[in-house]
Amino acid sequence: MYVGDILRTNRAPAVTIGSSETVSIAANLMYASNVGALVVRNGSRSVDAAVIGMFSERDVVAVIAERGTGGLAAKVAQFISPRPLVSCNSQDALADVERLMARHDIRHIPVIDNGRLVGVVSMRDIGFALEEAACAA
Template identity: 85%
Template sequence: MYVGDILRNSPHLVTIGSNETVSIAANLMYASNVGAVVVRSVSRSKDAAVIGMFSERDVVAVIAEHGTGGLAMKVAQFISRPLVSCNSQDTLADVEHLMGRHGIRHVPVIDNGRLVGVVSMRDITTAYDEATCAVQAA
């Protein structure tokens, strides 16, 4: 199974500019009901380069390290580099391995330099579960 096979089931893309605050990112994740946002250089414009991911775990780490004052800090200060991404032709097994190796749960999907989605560990687990149920039902 490939990443492109499950992108249709993933929630809409939520992006944030790297110069926006941790507070804005947290509120955006909450309002959008997602566990991570794609970080673009400077603005949310779809033409801006993808430079990282910012997740709920990152929000917790910022508060643990900096207290509530960390909420006013810029998202760019907390994204890891280099960008870990995949493309829609990658297998789910390869992306699952990539996530494990880097200790992450969300990966942006970039095809030909264009952001086309985000795949999460939950998406992969759900896809495996659905495939198993389909085989058992047949």
């Protein structure tokens, strides 16, 4: 199975946030969109803005633990990883992406095809897909 197989069955669009937006906006956006992570774009949410990272529920918790509720006013850019973006494409095998996510200790990964964001895949999505494939075999 491939990442694209998940994207075809999971039609929910990737939810993005600009790096200049606040942690509070990010938390509210995750809640309203019922997602566990946001794709961070450089500066704004514009589709033309480069994908530079991910911001997750774990990040919100870390901000509050480190800075208290005052951290909610901080910019998302302050909390995304400085390391190069970890991403995959829709042609990648699920097992390979699962290993990539485990190696980097991440639970959500942006799917980028030809420089364009096409979705987000979570560890849960991969687990369900592999489980379904095993049951069907």
